[in-house]
Amino acid sequence: MTDEFKTLQKFDAGSGHQGLLHSLPALEEQGVGKISRLPVSIRIVLESVLRNCDGKKVRPKDVETLANWNAKAPANEEIPFVVARIVLQDFTGVPLVVDLAAMRSAVKRLGDDPKIIEPLVPVDLVVDHSVQVDFFGSAKALQLNLEMEFKRNRERYQFLKWGQQAFKTFQLIPPGIGIVHQVNLEYLAKGVLSKKSEGRGHEAEIFYPDTLVGTDSHTTMINGLGVVGWGVGGIEAEAGMLGQPVYFLTPEVVGVHMKGQLREGVTATDLVLHVTQLLRAQKVVGKFVEFYGEGAALLPVPDRATIGNMSPEYGATMGYFPVDQESINYLRATGRSDEECRAFENYFRAQNMFGMPRKGEIDYSVDVDLDLADVEPSVAGPKRPQDRINLPELGRTFRALLEQPVQDGGYGKKNVDLREKHLVQLNGSAPRDRAMASTDEVDQGINPGDERNKIEMVANRPTPDTGKDIEAASSEMFTHGQSRIGHGSVLIAAITSCTNTSNPSVMIAAGLLAKKAVERGLLIDPAVKTSLAPGSRIVSDYLDKTGLQKYLDQLGFNLVGYGCTTCIGNSGPLHPNIEKAIHEFDLVAASVLSGNRNFEARVHQHIKANFLMSPPLVVAFALAGRVHIDLSREPIGKDKHGKETFLRDLWPSLSEIRETMQSALRPETFRKLYRDFADQNPKWNEIPASTGDIYQWDEKSDYIHEPPFFENFSMEPGHVEEIRGARALGIFGDSVTTDHISPAGAIKATSPAGEYLVSRGIAPSDFNSYGSRRGNDLVMTRGTFANVRIKNLMVPGTEGGVTKYFGAAGKLPVPRGEQMSIFDAATKYAETKTPLIIFAGHEYGAGSSRDWAAKGTRLLGVRAVVAASFERIHRSNLVGMGVLPLQFLDGTSAQSLGLDGSEIFSITGLSDKVRPGHRATLEIQGKDGKSRSVPAKLRIDTPIEIDYYRHGGILPFVLRQLLGR
Numbered sequence: 001m002t003d004e005f006k007t008l009q010k011f012d013a014g015s016g017h018q019g020l021l022h023s024l025p026a027l028e029e030q031g032v033g034k035i036s037r038l039p040v041s042i043r044i045v046l047e048s049v050l051r052n053c054d055g056k057k058v059r060p061k062d063v064e065t066l067a068n069w070n071a072k073a074p075a076n077e078e079i080p081f082v083v084a085r086i087v088l089q090d091f092t093g094v095p096l097v098v099d100l101a102a103m104r105s106a107v108k109r110l111g112d113d114p115k116i117i118e119p120l121v122p123v124d125l126v127v128d129h130s131v132q133v134d135f136f137g138s139a140k141a142l143q144l145n146l147e148m149e150f151k152r153n154r155e156r157y158q159f160l161k162w163g164q165q166a167f168k169t170f171q172l173i174p175p176g177i178g179i180v181h182q183v184n185l186e187y188l189a190k191g192v193l194s195k196k197s198e199g200r201g202h203e204a205e206i207f208y209p210d211t212l213v214g215t216d217s218h219t220t221m222i223n224g225l226g227v228v229g230w231g232v233g234g235i236e237a238e239a240g241m242l243g244q245p246v247y248f249l250t251p252e253v254v255g256v257h258m259k260g261q262l263r264e265g266v267t268a269t270d271l272v273l274h275v276t277q278l279l280r281a282q283k284v285v286g287k288f289v290e291f292y293g294e295g296a297a298l299l300p301v302p303d304r305a306t307i308g309n310m311s312p313e314y315g316a317t318m319g320y321f322p323v324d325q326e327s328i329n330y331l332r333a334t335g336r337s338d339e340e341c342r343a344f345e346n347y348f349r350a351q352n353m354f355g356m357p358r359k360g361e362i363d364y365s366v367d368v369d370l371d372l373a374d375v376e377p378s379v380a381g382p383k384r385p386q387d388r389i390n391l392p393e394l395g396r397t398f399r400a401l402l403e404q405p406v407q408d409g410g411y412g413k414k415n416v417d418l419r420e421k422h423l424v425q426l427n428g429s430a431p432r433d434r435a436m437a438s439t440d441e442v443d444q445g446i447n448p449g450d451e452r453n454k455i456e457m458v459a460n461r462p463t464p465d466t467g468k469d470i471e472a473a474s475s476e477m478f479t480h481g482q483s484r485i486g487h488g489s490v491l492i493a494a495i496t497s498c499t500n501t502s503n504p505s506v507m508i509a510a511g512l513l514a515k516k517a518v519e520r521g522l523l524i525d526p527a528v529k530t531s532l533a534p535g536s537r538i539v540s541d542y543l544d545k546t547g548l549q550k551y552l553d554q555l556g557f558n559l560v561g562y563g564c565t566t567c568i569g570n571s572g573p574l575h576p577n578i579e580k581a582i583h584e585f586d587l588v589a590a591s592v593l594s595g596n597r598n599f600e601a602r603v604h605q606h607i608k609a610n611f612l613m614s615p616p617l618v619v620a621f622a623l624a625g626r627v628h629i630d631l632s633r634e635p636i637g638k639d640k641h642g643k644e645t646f647l648r649d650l651w652p653s654l655s656e657i658r659e660t661m662q663s664a665l666r667p668e669t670f671r672k673l674y675r676d677f678a679d680q681n682p683k684w685n686e687i688p689a690s691t692g693d694i695y696q697w698d699e700k701s702d703y704i705h706e707p708p709f710f711e712n713f714s715m716e717p718g719h720v721e722e723i724r725g726a727r728a729l730g731i732f733g734d735s736v737t738t739d740h741i742s743p744a745g746a747i748k749a750t751s752p753a754g755e756y757l758v759s760r761g762i763a764p765s766d767f768n769s770y771g772s773r774r775g776n777d778l779v780m781t782r783g784t785f786a787n788v789r790i791k792n793l794m795v796p797g798t799e800g801g802v803t804k805y806f807g808a809a810g811k812l813p814v815p816r817g818e819q820m821s822i823f824d825a826a827t828k829y830a831e832t833k834t835p836l837i838i839f840a841g842h843e844y845g846a847g848s849s850r851d852w853a854a855k856g857t858r859l860l861g862v863r864a865v866v867a868a869s870f871e872r873i874h875r876s877n878l879v880g881m882g883v884l885p886l887q888f889l890d891g892t893s894a895q896s897l898g899l900d901g902s903e904i905f906s907i908t909g910l911s912d913k914v915r916p917g918h919r920a921t922l923e924i925q926g927k928d929g930k931s932r933s934v935p936a937k938l939r940i941d942t943p944i945e946i947d948y949y950r951h952g953g954i955l956p957f958v959l960r961q962l963l964g965r
């Protein structure tokens with residue numbers, strides 16, 4: 001137990017026992033800094049720095065620097081932040097466990113003890129990203145989707161079960177339980193943690209704030225509970241697990257003072273869309289945001305968590321709410337023990353950090369005011385979460401975007417007549433009882449991707465009580481199984497994403513709206529793929545208890561799974577005739593979802609316009625069937641008497657929502673549902689798992705493969721060297737997301753990854769998604785830059801992962817460039833050891849944290865990425881994989897330089913002496929043989945990153961440290 005600043009003090013931890021803490025008030029008394037004026041989020045990080053100050057990894061200077069954080073001019077210093085725990089979801093968690101397994105194999109080959117590779121902080125992995133909406137609109141959808149999930153992911157799950165037994169500090173929450181951030185909020189987070197430690201001559205219990213990083217951008221949802229944490233790349237999380245601090249630069253903290261209250265009819269989703277737009281405009285990228293004031297104090301924790309969740313969308317590292325009585329109330333209401341609640345409250349009181357700060361009490365870098373009464377019902381889209389649209393404006397905005405030129409963000413259609421619809425047959429020859437098929441049929445290889453099954457699901461959607469019996473109505477739907485679709489038709493309506501499903505008020509509002517719609521006999525068009533995927537079984541419990549689920553069912557919003565589904569792009573296929581019509585008539589069709597992301601091709605490859613909105617609005621737009629509508633004035637549909645029904649007729653009042661909620665949420669339910677996970681999932685128990693410290697890699701597996709990161713590993717690190725004779729592998733514009741770089745969704749049969757899988761004897765119907773194959777570098781490297789929507793400006797007019805191959809630098813005559821896939825070109829360049837460069841515009845690597853976006857880049861042979869600007873996590877992941885990020889200086893871009901990819905490039909001015917922010921030179925030799933050069937800034941931002949880069953990335957760096965001990 002270290003106590004460099006002599007700040008260790010006793011405090012009343014509740015339940016009759018005393019604990020110890022590293023006291024921030026005591027540090028302030030020593031004159032180390034004006035700590036009580038620091039933002040609460042900074043104080044929590046400071047506590048970690050103080051507690052872990054050992055003079056080596058964390059130095060006294062680090063404590064002093066942070067304690068003297070200057071709001072208006074934060075020192076540009078890196079903070080070594082040792083987090084209390086780590087959370088993972090399965091898409092990012094599997095490759096992380098694969099890397100740990102590969103490290104163990106490497107250590108064994110070097111003759112050392114593989115067990116030196118072990119997480120040093122608790123790690124929780126929640127399997128939530130794998131379930132896909134293959135079945136919907138049926139009472140059997142949950143079970144059938146789960147069956148499919150296990151069938152598709154068996155190898156991965158076997159591997160995870162190996163990991164569960166091989167690593168001591170690793171807890172796994174199996175599929176079918178919930179979504180990582182909701183499970184974190186409802187169960188994993190404890191507020192404060194404690195550790196037994198030797199000190200003062202006896203065993204002592206040291207308490208410290210719960211802090212974490214997670215391998216998912218929306219880890220920030222936990223900020224709503226007063227827990228400091230954010231998303232990092234898998235690579236940084238790995239380093240954190242292996243005892244490395246997470247390094248970041250002292251941030252600015254934007255204080256958002258909230259006052260007032262949300263008005264009737266305005267939801268937490270509307271609020272977060274408002275906040276996203278407000279803070280995007282404030283340019284909060286790389287900053288902490290702290291919400292405070294009397295308005296914040298009145299927000300319940302689920303509303304705060306919704307706002308915290310979307311901090312990646314407004315660009316902040318965190319969207320933090322300080323701990324107050326609401327935080328304690330939430331812990332109590334969700335079944336946390338009395339002891340935990342007391343320790344949480346007493347700890348924060350003892351640290352002088354309890355209670356929502358008021359204006360003027362804290363010094364923030366930037367002050368922003370937000371009157372909650374200004375928030376309006378809204379949606380956001382169709383391509384970016386920050387593009388908020390007031391609800392009445394949606395129809396007009398959509399119409400305008402349809403005809404707006406593509407280069408201005410529109411869809412470039414001419415003379416659109418929105419009344420024009422195309423007939424789509426949905427009946428076909430599907431077997432009538434497919435929805436009720438036994439689960440055995442799934443195991444026998446019936447492909448749920450076969451669209452006939454979807455037809456059946458639609459056909460069997462139970463209908464509202466319209467006076468007809470369900471069978472007859474269903475039969476009518478079936479025999480009249482057709483729809484008319486056009487631009488703006490809603491084809492996916494998904495109540496999805498932990499952003500909103502963790503918030504009972506909006507989920508209950510969706511149920512109440514469904515109830516009123518059913519009572520009036522409103523119907524949803526069969527072309528709309530409806531789904532409900534909550535982030536935990538708690539939601540089902542309260543929707544069942546309140547009797548609301550049955551109304552959602554009757555509209556087709558049956559439970560499809562407890563997982564991310566549409567939020568991660570696992571929306572499943574649409575009816576083939578619908579896809580055909582979209583293609584044939586080049587339709588700009590719409591999805592409506594309660595998620596947080598709507599980048600192109602994220603929700604579904606065929607849906608171009610994606611609107612984020614609250615769960616009740618998802619139900620409303622599903623009923624309306626189109627997005628070119630003003631729901632504040634136009635009717636949503638006709639009731640069973642043919643009378644026009646408006647949104648206002650269906651919208652539940654705040655008091656209705658509150659009353660319903662109070663009757664349904666019980667702490668005992670949380671306690672009951674959050675225990676003995678394996679027992680609650682027999683399918684998980686049936687999966688056989690190997691045992692032992694070393695994983696037995698199986699060459700036959702196409703899910704799990706030993707990555708080449710430690711091939712030819714030696715104890716000697718490399719050097720920072722100039723890059724010469726390089727070729728461009730891709731030139732991209734602005735806002736290339738990690739999903740463009742490393743897609744998570746479907747694998748196209750004609751893509752390099754698809755062709756590779758086919759060559760391994762795998763049928764396209766069994767491809768599964770890229771996300772699920774992240775344990776296999778051979779698939780993922782082929783999938784890098786393979787998003788169907790990525791546009792490589794080297795091959796104008798094309799989409800998808802294509803480039804031009806120009807041969808090794810210096811080859812004469814200068815080749816014209818042969819068009820081929822990016823993977824094939826990279827493979828050919830590797831034969832001549834030609835280094836590769838990616839050029840990009842602004843916000844390169846925006847979107848979800850995705851380690852494969854950096855790993856795949858590295859494995860393709862890319863040595864540097866030169867961009868106008870980088871997203872925070874992706875930039876650090878590139879460094880973490882030993883790829884050099886370089887930033888053009890103001891105004892310069894690949895376009896302004898007129899690059900077409902035929903040039904030969906060198907990056908000079910690099911040596912072991914470089915420091916963060918160093919200016920290097922990009923030398924460009926055109927095909928006319930003339931050379932020019934431009935300066936570019938090294939985006940290696942911290943001293944430790946120089947070390948990572950020199951070592952070829954974090955993993956070799958950590959391995960050398962562990963082996964060198």
Ligand code: SF4
Pocket residue numbers: 089128179180181216218496497498499563564567568595596
């Ligand atoms: S639901 Fe969406 S935001 Fe939540 S963990 Fe899943 S993918 Fe991330």
